[in-house]
Amino acid sequence: MALPLRSLTPAPPDPILGLSESFKADTRPEKVNLSVGVYVNDSGVTPVIPSVLEAERRLLEKAGSKGYLPIDGRPGFKAAVRDLIFGAEHEIVTSGRSATAQTPGGTGALRVAADFLLQAGASKTIWLSEPTWPNHPQLFTLAGFVLRTYPYLDESGRQVDLHKMLGALRSAVPGDVVLLHGSCHNPSGVDPDQETWAAIGEIVVERELLPVVDFAYQGFGFGLREDADWLAGLARPGLEFLVCSSYSKNFALYNERVGALTIVAADPSRAASALSHLKIAIRANYSNPPAHGGDIVETILMDPTLRAQWEVDLAVMRNRILGNRAALVDALVAAEVPGMWEPIRRQRGMFALLGLSAAQVARLRDEFGVYVVGKGRINVAGLTPANLPHVVASVKAVIEG
Ligand SMILES: Cc1ncc(COP(=O)(O)O)c(C=O)c1O
Numbered sequence: 001m002a003l004p005l006r007s008l009t010p011a012p013p014d015p016i017l018g019l020s021e022s023f024k025a026d027t028r029p030e031k032v033n034l035s036v037g038v039y040v041n042d043s044g045v046t047p048v049i050p051s052v053l054e055a056e057r058r059l060l061e062k063a064g065s066k067g068y069l070p071i072d073g074r075p076g077f078k079a080a081v082r083d084l085i086f087g088a089e090h091e092i093v094t095s096g097r098s099a100t101a102q103t104p105g106g107t108g109a110l111r112v113a114a115d116f117l118l119q120a121g122a123s124k125t126i127w128l129s130e131p132t133w134p135n136h137p138q139l140f141t142l143a144g145f146v147l148r149t150y151p152y153l154d155e156s157g158r159q160v161d162l163h164k165m166l167g168a169l170r171s172a173v174p175g176d177v178v179l180l181h182g183s184c185h186n187p188s189g190v191d192p193d194q195e196t197w198a199a200i201g202e203i204v205v206e207r208e209l210l211p212v213v214d215f216a217y218q219g220f221g222f223g224l225r226e227d228a229d230w231l232a233g234l235a236r237p238g239l240e241f242l243v244c245s246s247y248s249k250n251f252a253l254y255n256e257r258v259g260a261l262t263i264v265a266a267d268p269s270r271a272a273s274a275l276s277h278l279k280i281a282i283r284a285n286y287s288n289p290p291a292h293g294g295d296i297v298e299t300i301l302m303d304p305t306l307r308a309q310w311e312v313d314l315a316v317m318r319n320r321i322l323g324n325r326a327a328l329v330d331a332l333v334a335a336e337v338p339g340m341w342e343p344i345r346r347q348r349g350m351f352a353l354l355g356l357s358a359a360q361v362a363r364l365r366d367e368f369g370v371y372v373v374g375k376g377r378i379n380v381a382g383l384t385p386a387n388l389p390h391v392v393a394s395v396k397a398v399i400e401g
Contacts, residue, residue, distance in 0.1 A: 073102020
């Protein structure tokens with residue numbers, strides 16, 4: 001019996017990670033990679049942040065064990081990230097109506113969330129924002145979901161179109177799953193404000209939807225608590241939802257694969273019961289999570305000095321991105337590049353969506369060596385004083401045709 005692979009044509013490269021390969025092979029000195037969602041400093045380096053270095057030093061001294069973790073991860077890590085997501089005093093924490101599992105990155109959290117939901121008999125329909133992170137449709141389709149989309153941005157691409165978004169969600173069937181970006185929407189950087197989150201919460205209750213919050217960028221927008229506006233919209237008595245959180249970005253622990261899935265249930269016994277099922281989904285998937293990244297996060301969050309250092313480290317990354325946003329907008333406006341750029345200054349997170357056509361994105365890459373994805377999503381962190389003039393001149397050239 002031959003492998004079914006024999007009849008398969010090669011799959012296209014990953015739309016984001018695949019571009020990095022082409023970038024590496026590009027020999028032009030002026031090339032700029034703004035495609036991958038990884039923080040870099042002005043030298044183009046993704047640094048290990050000081051709080052992480054110190055936590056690793058302490059972990060090495062402790063010389064723990066490489067034995068398996070529990071299926072749902074280390075209890076100290078689970079409690080620490082739960083408190084980080086909700087705030088230790090939040091009713092969801094004090095009532096005990098949540099259950100957390102440590103996962104391999106935010107992607108691992110999303111995948112086990114998908115498996116758990118289908119295994120638990122949830123609706124097979126998931127609503128994704130249009131646009132969204134390209135891995136969302138792929139991940140949920142391969143897990144067995146049927147995809148629907150809700151429009152997210154207005155014509156300008158610079159703000160949420162609440163009317164259209166709620167209109168689409170009104171046609172959802174009770175029980176349908178809806179994926180919401182907690183903060184720093186990928187790819188647009190456009191987030192709902194508090195009022196908009198309240199309206200989203202209303203529709204979720206009215207249509208009896210099941211929210212999955214993808215919370216991959218806590219602290220990368222405006223601050224740890226500022227980036228949790230979604231919580232006020234969804235934390236309602238009886239409303240159950242899932243949160244997939246990632247520590248890749250806010251701890252710069254990309255290759256350690258550290259994340260968490262938190263189930264918020266109506267009451268503590270339902271949360272405990274949900275966790276028992278979630279453990280089956282995990283056991284059948286990767287058995288138990290990797291330890292090292294989680295140990296770093298736990299060490300930092302549990303030690304007041306290290307935590308304070310980490311908040312400084314995070315602020316350095318956040319403020320650099322905000323500074324880059326301002327520099328980009330100033331440069332686009334000064335160069336009289338046609339378009340509405342000002343809102344990019346106050347958007348959240350690593351990404352901005354320039355709103356380019358596929359042909360313009362291809363020209364940016366082929367003619368100017370500027371690598372961006374989708375409709376012109378750029379990693380704002382990838383801009384530096386050295387490459388900004390070339391990026392802006394290239395964007396102007398492709399927009400003016
Ligand atoms: C919206 C969104 N969700 C989830 C993730 C996954 O993060 P991780 O690298 O922790 O798997 C990313 C990473 O780029 C992301 O942008």
